[in-house]
Every structure is written in structure tokens, then in C-alpha cells.
Amino acid sequence: MNEFELIARLTKSLPTNQSVLAGAGDDCAVLDFGAPDKLLLFKTDAVVEGIHFTKDTPPEKIGHKALGRCLSDIAAMAGTPTAALVTLGLPKGFEPEFIGKIYDGMSALAKKYGVAIVGGETTANPERIFISVALLGTVKRGKQILRSGAKVGDAIFVTGDLGGSPAGKHLEFEPRLAEARWLAEHFLIHAMIDLSDGLAGDLRHILKASDVGAELLKTAVPISRAAKLQARTGTPAKPAFAAALTDGEDFELLFTVAGGDAVKLLDAWKKTFHGLRLSCIGKIVAGGGVTIRDKNGARTLDDHGYVHFT
Amino acid sequence: MNEFELIARLTKSLPTNQSVLAGAGDDCAVLDFGAPDKLLLFKTDAVVEGIHFTKDTPPEKIGHKALGRCLSDIAAMAGTPTAALVTLGLPKGFEPEFIGKIYDGMSALAKKYGVAIVGGETTANPERIFISVALLGTVKRGKQILRSGAKVGDAIFVTGDLGGSPAGKHLEFEPRLAEARWLAEHFLIHAMIDLSDGLAGDLRHILKASDVGAELLKTAVPISRAAKLQARTGTPAKPAFAAALTDGEDFELLFTVAGGDAVKLLDAWKKTFHGLRLSCIGKIVAGGGVTIRDKNGARTLDDHGYVHFT
Numbered sequence: 001m002n003e004f005e006l007i008a009r010l011t012k013s014l015p016t017n018q019s020v021l022a023g024a025g026d027d028c029a030v031l032d033f034g035a036p037d038k039l040l041l042f043k044t045d046a047v048v049e050g051i052h053f054t055k056d057t058p059p060e061k062i063g064h065k066a067l068g069r070c071l072s073d074i075a076a077m078a079g080t081p082t083a084a085l086v087t088l089g090l091p092k093g094f095e096p097e098f099i100g101k102i103y104d105g106m107s108a109l110a111k112k113y114g115v116a117i118v119g120g121e122t123t124a125n126p127e128r129i130f131i132s133v134a135l136l137g138t139v140k141r142g143k144q145i146l147r148s149g150a151k152v153g154d155a156i157f158v159t160g161d162l163g164g165s166p167a168g169k170h171l172e173f174e175p176r177l178a179e180a181r182w183l184a185e186h187f188l189i190h191a192m193i194d195l196s197d198g199l200a201g202d203l204r205h206i207l208k209a210s211d212v213g214a215e216l217l218k219t220a221v222p223i224s225r226a227a228k229l230q231a232r233t234g235t236p237a238k239p240a241f242a243a244a245l246t247d248g249e250d251f252e253l254l255f256t257v258a259g260g261d262a263v264k265l266l267d268a269w270k271k272t273f274h275g276l277r278l279s280c281i282g283k284i285v286a287g288g289g290v291t292i293r294d295k296n297g298a299r300t301l302d303d304h305g306y307v308h309f310t
Numbered sequence: 311m312n313e314f315e316l317i318a319r320l321t322k323s324l325p326t327n328q329s330v331l332a333g334a335g336d337d338c339a340v341l342d343f344g345a346p347d348k349l350l351l352f353k354t355d356a357v358v359e360g361i362h363f364t365k366d367t368p369p370e371k372i373g374h375k376a377l378g379r380c381l382s383d384i385a386a387m388a389g390t391p392t393a394a395l396v397t398l399g400l401p402k403g404f405e406p407e408f409i410g411k412i413y414d415g416m417s418a419l420a421k422k423y424g425v426a427i428v429g430g431e432t433t434a435n436p437e438r439i440f441i442s443v444a445l446l447g448t449v450k451r452g453k454q455i456l457r458s459g460a461k462v463g464d465a466i467f468v469t470g471d472l473g474g475s476p477a478g479k480h481l482e483f484e485p486r487l488a489e490a491r492w493l494a495e496h497f498l499i500h501a502m503i504d505l506s507d508g509l510a511g512d513l514r515h516i517l518k519a520s521d522v523g524a525e526l527l528k529t530a531v532p533i534s535r536a537a538k539l540q541a542r543t544g545t546p547a548k549p550a551f552a553a554a555l556t557d558g559e560d561f562e563l564l565f566t567v568a569g570g571d572a573v574k575l576l577d578a579w580k581k582t583f584h585g586l587r588l589s590c591i592g593k594i595v596a597g598g599g600v601t602i603r604d605k606n607g608a609r610t611l612d613d614h615g616y617v618h619f620t
Contacts, residue, residue, distance in 0.1 A: 006406055007432060010413050014427040015420045019392050024429035031393055031428070033448065034345040044354075044395040044444050046433045082329050083341055085354040087442045089399075089435075096316055103320050110325040117324040118341070119334035122317060123356045125399075127437045132397045134354045134444030138343065 022146060025209070027076035027193060028137070030144050039144060041079040041137040045069045049091075049128035053171070059098050061171040062131070063105025069196070070135035071113060071175035072251045076194040077146075078184035079139040081177070083116045087132040089125025102131070113177060143184050145255070150191035150210035154256035154284040157265070159276055162199055162250050163243030164226025170249040179273060180253055187265050192255035198248040200301055203290060206254070216282035216301075218294040221245075245301070256284055332456060335519070337386035337503060338447070340454050349454060351389040351447040355379045359401075359438035363481070369408050371481040372441070373415025379506070380445035381423060381485035382561040386504040387456075388494035389449040391487070393426045397442040399435025412441070423487060453494050455565070460501040460520035464566035464594040467575070469586055472509055472560050473553030474536025480559035489583060490563055497575050502565035508558040510611055513600060516564065526592035526611075528604040531555075555611070566594055 011024040021039065022030040028041040047053060047066045067084060074081045086106065090099065110117050115135075159176055176194070183189050191206045199221070207214055218241065227243035257265055262280055269278045285291075290301040321334040331349065332340040338351040357363060357376045377394060384391045396416065400409065420427050425445075469486055486504070493499050501516045509531070517524055528551060537553035567575055572590055579588045595601075600611040 006400075006409065007430075009406065009410060011429065013417075015417050016426040016428075017392065017424055020426045020428055022428075023426065026429075029393065029395065029428035031446070033343055033350060033392075034348055035343050036346070038344055040343060040350075040446075042393060042395060042428060042444070042446060044397045044442070045431055046397045046399065046442070048399060048433055048435055050436070051434050082327070082343075083339065083352060085339065085352060085444065087354045087356045087397075089356065089358060089440055096319065099316065100319060107323075107325050114327055116326040116330045116333065118326075118330055118332075118339035118352060119321065119336075121355055121442075123358055124361050125358055125435065125438070125440055126360070128435070130399055130435055130440055132354070132356070132431075132442040132444075134352070134395065134442075136341070136350075136352060136446075 026146050027073040028079065030077070037141055038138040039141050041074055041077050041139055043070050043073045044132060044134045045073065046130065046132040048130050057171065059101035060105030060108070063102040064109050065171050066131045066133050067106045067109050068173060068175050068251065070133045071109070071177060072194040072196070074135060074137040075175050075177045075180040075253065076192050077139055077144050078180045078189070078192065079137040079144070080181065081113055081115045081135055081137040083118045083136045084110060085118060085134045086120035088120065088122045089130030090122055091128055092126050094129070145184060145189050145192040147191050147193050147206050147209035150206050150212050150256045150284050151258070152212055152284055152286050153259045154190055155259050155262035155280050156214060156216070156254070156256050156282045156284060158199065158222065158252055158254050158279050158281055160250065160252040161222045161224035161277065162195070162227070162252065163240060163247045164224045164230050165247050165249040167226040167230060169226065173251040175251065176253045179276065182272060183255065186268060187257055187261055190256045190258070192253060195250040195252045195254055196248060198246040199254065200245040200290065201248070202254055206256070207288060207290070213285045213287040213289050213291070214282055215285050215291045215293055215298065218292050220279055220281045222277055222279045259283065336456050337383040338389065340387070347451055348448040349451050351384055351387050351449055353380050353383045354442060354444045355383065356440065356442040358440050367481065369411035370415030370418070373412040374419050375481050376441045376443050377416045377419050378483060378485050378561065380443045381419070381487060382504040382506070384445060384447040385485050385487045385490040385563065386502050387449055387454050388490045388499070388502065389447040389454070390491065391423055391425045391445055391447040393428045393446045394420060395428060395444045396430035398430065398432045399440030400432055401438055402436050404439070455494060455499050455502040457501050457503050457516050457519035460516050460522050460566045460594050461568070462522055462594055462596050463569045464500055465569050465572035465590050466524060466526070466564070466566050466592045466594060468509065468532065468562055468564050468589050468591055470560065470562040471532045471534035471587065472505070472537070472562065473550060473557045474534045474540050475557050475559040477536040477540060479536065483561040485561060486563045489586065492582060493565065496578060497567055497571055500566045500568070502563060505560040505562045505564055506558060508556040509564065510555040510600065511558070512564055516566070517598060517600070523595045523597040523599050523601070524592055525595050525601045525603055525608065528602050530589055530591045532587055532589045569593065
């Protein structure tokens with residue numbers, strides 16, 4: 001039983017109530033707390049020593065990643081983050097100085113995006129550092145963007161460059177908060193997700209939630225320099241395109257808009273965000289699953305995110 | 311550096327914003343999200359295998375405890391819990407069936423109190439189960455009860471019986487949600503906290519936040535049967551009064567009201583809550599620290615919650 005199977009089992013019949021507009025299965029829960037113009041976004045995420053960072057990771061970057069992952073999920077709903085709580089599991093003989101620097105990294109990122117850190121909890125976790133962040137945000141009522149709105153004929157877009165994140169970006173990424181809010185304000189975004197599992201996995205989340213399929217144009221997928229470098233020098237050398245599909249932790253935005261909006265969106269984006277590439281990588285089609293098209297034709301992406309090109 | 315010293319250091323200069331009415335240092339954070347009549351309560355808490363439960367603990371009780379601890383913190387603010395997120399750190403070779411039953415325990419308690427479980431996150435934590443719960447609640451605007459409102463002359467009350475929780479109650483306690491809301495509705499509660507660290511420690515949190523002291527009447531402190539049994543049969547035998555002061559995890563309410571309200575409150579309580587004892591255990595005094603009074607006079611409780619009686 002993998003992570004997704006377990007989650008599917010655990011979340012099958014969870015208790016709910018009338019405050020819940022979207023529960024398990026999207027980037028954030030969406031809740032109605034009676035504010036006239038706003039809905040609440042609610043998210044938790046954890047980073048664990050030896051899994052998401054190592055003993056050698058600079059502590060400020062651990063803090064950046066711990067909070068940044070949650071911020072990226074708020075971005076995926078076109079929301080604004082507001083307040084965070086931090087739960088720390090601390091191993092035996094932890095160094096307070098090191099923990100303090102983790103907090104420094106979190107605080108710096110929190111300040112940048114106007115997020116308050118409103119407390120938390122420490123407990124023992126004898127073998128390793130475990131950091132769970134709970135984050136609240138808001139979104140204009142009716143402006144939240146779910147995974148489930150993709151429609152046949154939509155253009156599929158992705159921000160930034162993909163792949164190679166384990167080489168460094170996973171500790172230094174910038175959550176795409178401003179970009180996501182700009183998108184929601186200026187265009188009718190049908191579905192959006194942040195790329196944490198990798199393009200192949202996260203696109204499938206949108207497809208499954210929206211009950212559609214996707215066709216990607218291989219040459220249109222933006223590949224990072226880190227992924228290309230790794231393809232040349234890595235051991236084993238992972239093809240750069242495979243890295244872009246499956247490396248994960250890109251923390252870029254993946255979203256769909258009506259095909260007719262695509263050119264206008266690309267033009268407006270270029271005038272607004274000079275430092276960040278936006279790529280149209282394919283289209284939403286009927287059916288399910290992901291097809292990759294290149295000069296040799298179209299092939300199906302398998303369930304593990306792999307596709308075998310010549 | 312102990313837990314409280316580390317927290318004091320980490321929370322010294324946290325980023326804040328205008329949504330924050332109370333941040334680190336109370337039972338919950340209190341946030342203003344623009345609902346006309348309500349404020350938001352926000353809390354996280356974690357339970358860890360080997361620390362808060364053992365490999366032999368029935369999984370439903372683990373789930374009950376994990377959510378119950380957060381519910382008890384919402385109760386301490388006189389709030390109503392609404393929605394929870396669950397972060398699971400899972401060891402190698404975990405049993406899905408066991409994890410499912412942890413969720414059953416959480417779900418049963420959530421349903422009882424109308425709480426939605428709106429998702430969560432699973433990650434690896436190779437050596438042990440780590441469960442972090444994030445909980446949202448609401449409280450009527452202006453009706454939140456902080457730790458900082460105790461006044462000289464206040465009567466100090468506690469619900470239930472104290473001590474001996476490690477013998478079983480820590481896995482089965484009932485969060486005092488209805489009782490706390492009733493208190494806030496019918497009386498002007500000056501300060502409130504839930505008993506997680508033990509009477510001695512948690513009373514100090516109120517005293518410190520309110521800049522006052524307390525005098526407790528030894529014979530008035532309600533001692534549980536479990537604490538008395540343990541005093542007779544435990545190895546080593548811990549005096550029952552010491553257990554009531556320091557065992558922790560009672561998850562009862564500790565609160566103060568104006569001395570003039572004390573008798574009226576006790577009368578009204580008895581008519582409303584038949585199954586749960588309410589005890590007036592002492593009074594708030596000027597100065598700081600805790601004094602224990604018995605037939606031999608008054609003695610100071612030391613920093614570790616210990617007092618040496620003859």
C-alpha cells in the first residue's frame with residue numbers, strides 16, 4: 001500500500017460539517033467561516049530529517065522548505081497566506097542553536113509574505129527532527145481554484161523550469177503566491193495545483209479530479225538547467241525529460257485555462273513577470289491518462305510517470 | 311534547555327500581522343478573519359509513539375488522544391471546534407489496519423463534537439508513529455478566555471479529579487467543551503487553561519501571564535481515585551497530592567472568577583453538570599508563585615511543582 005492508497009483508505013468516510021467547501025483531496029481545505037467576502041484555506045505539511053533534508057542541510061533552508069511547501073499549496077488555490085503554527089519533533093541531544101536557525105529560515109520567509117507565526121508545539125521525536133507546519137490563508141469567496149475544474153480543450157500551462165530540484169531548488173524555491181493571485185484575478189483559471197510530486201504525478205491529480213485526460217507536447221515541457229546537467233553528469237544519468245516529469249519538488253504552478261485564452265494569457269504574463277517563464281505544454285483531452293507527443297508520434301505515460309522514448 | 315526555555319527562545323520575535331489577537335503563549339492562537347460575530351481559534355498538538363503512547367496502546371485510543379488534546383485547548387478558550395487536519399509520520403513496515411483504527415478513534419471523537427476532518431498528509435518517520443493534529447475552532451467575538459486575565463481576589467476552580475492520568479485517563483479523557491462554553495456564557499471567567507502539564511505547572515502559566523500569585527488549600531484539591539490507588543500500591547509510591555499537582559494530562563479546566571461569583575457559580579454548576587465535580591481550590595493573591603496552605607500553615611511550591619509536607 002503506497003502513500004496515495006493509504007490516504008484514499010483513510011479519507012474515505014471522514015466526518016464533515018457545513019463549514020467544509022472542499023476537504024481532503026485538494027491542495028488545501030476550503031472552509032466557510034462566515035466572513036462576508038473571504039473563505040479560509042487550511043493546510044498542513046511536514047518535513048522530516050533524512051527524508052526531506054539531511055543532517056548537512058543548512059538549518060535556515062530547512063525552515064524555508066518547511067513553511068515554503070505550505071505556502072506553495074496556498075498559492076495553488078490562488079490564496080493569501082495569513083498565519084502558521086509550527087510543531088517540532090526534536091531528537092535527543094538536539095542543538096538549540098540549530099533549531100533557532102530553522103526558525104530564522106521560517107521567519108524570514110513568513111515576513112516576506114506577511115505570514116504571522118502564531119505559536120506551535122515541541123515534542124520529542126528521539127531519532128530525527130520532524131517539522132509539521134499548519135497554515136491558514138484566505139481566498140476571495142468564489143475565487144478559490146480547485147483541481148477539479150479542467151475541461152476538454154483547455155490549454156495546460158506550467159510556470160518555471162522543471163526537474164533537478166533535488167540538486168538544490170527543493171530547499172530554495174519561491175512559492176508562486178503573487179503569480180497565482182494574478183492569474184486568478186485576470187483569467188478564468190479552470191484548475192490549478194502546485195508541483196510537489198512531479199509533473200506526471202500532479203497532472204494526474206488534476207485529470208482524476210476533473211475526469212479528463214491530457215496530451216503533452218514533449219518539446220514544450222520546460223526543462224531546468226539542473227535536470228540537463230544531471231542528465232549529462234549524473235550517476236546513473238537520468239534523461240532530462242524524465243527528470244522534468246518525475247523529480248518532484250519543483251513547487252511551480254500547473255494550471256489549465258480555456259484554449260481560447262492561451263495566447264492572451266501568455267502575452268499578459270510576459271509583460272508582468274519578466275523573470276519567470278510560463279510555458280503552454282499541452283491540452284486537456286477527453287478520456288483519462290497522459291499522452292506524450294513528439295516527432296515520432298504519441299505514446300502513453302505509464303502509471304509510474306515513465307515514458308520510453310527512442 | 312528544557313521545552314519551555316526553548317519555546318521562549320523560539321517565540322521571542324516571531325513575525326505577526328493584523329489578523330493576530332493572541333499568538334504564541336496561550337492555549338490557542340486567536341485570529342480575526344473578518345467574520346462579524348466570530349474569531350478563529352487555531353491550535354496544533356502532536357502525539358508520538360514511545361512518548362505519548364506505546365506500541366501496546368489500542369489504536370483507537372491513540373486517535374482519541376491525538377485529537378482530544380487539541381479539543382481540550384479549544385475548550386480552554388471557551389471555543390467550538392470546527393475542522394482538523396492530520397499529519398501522520400509513519401514508520402517502516404507500518405500496518406495500514408492499525409493506522410486505520412487510529413483514524414477511527416479520531417473520527418469517532420470528531421463526530422461527537424461536530425468536527426470535520428478535512429484532510430492531512432502522510433510522510434515517513436522511520437522509527438515511530440508521529441501524529442500532529444491541527445485544529446480550527448471559533449469563539450464569539452469578545453468571548454475568548456485567555457490565560458492573562460486572573461485578578462487578585464479571584465477564586466480558583468478546577469473541574470474533575472486530578473492526578474493518576476498515566477494509569478489510563480490520558481487515553482480516554484473527555485474534552486470539557488460544553489462545560490467551558492457554559493462557563494463563558496453564564497459567568498465572567500477571568501482566565502482559563504486546560505490541565506496538560508499538571509495543576510502546578512499550568513497554574514503557573516496563568517499566574518505568569520496574569521502577573522499574580524496563588525494560594526491553594528491543600529484539602530480542597532480534588533484527587534482522583536487513580537492517584538490515591540497509585541499512592542498506596544505504586545512503586546515508588548507517589549503521594550496522591552503530589553500526583554494531583556504534577557502527573558499532568560488531566561485535561562480538566564482550571565479557571566478563575568471574581569471571588570464574589572464563586573458561590574453562585576458552584577450552585578449553578580451543580581444544577582447543570584451532575585456527573586462532573588467542580589472544586590474551588592484557592593484564590594489569586596498579589597505577588598507571584600504558588601503557596602499551599604494546610605493545617606500546619608502555608609508553604610511555597612517549588613519550581614518543579616514539588617512541595618514537601620510532613
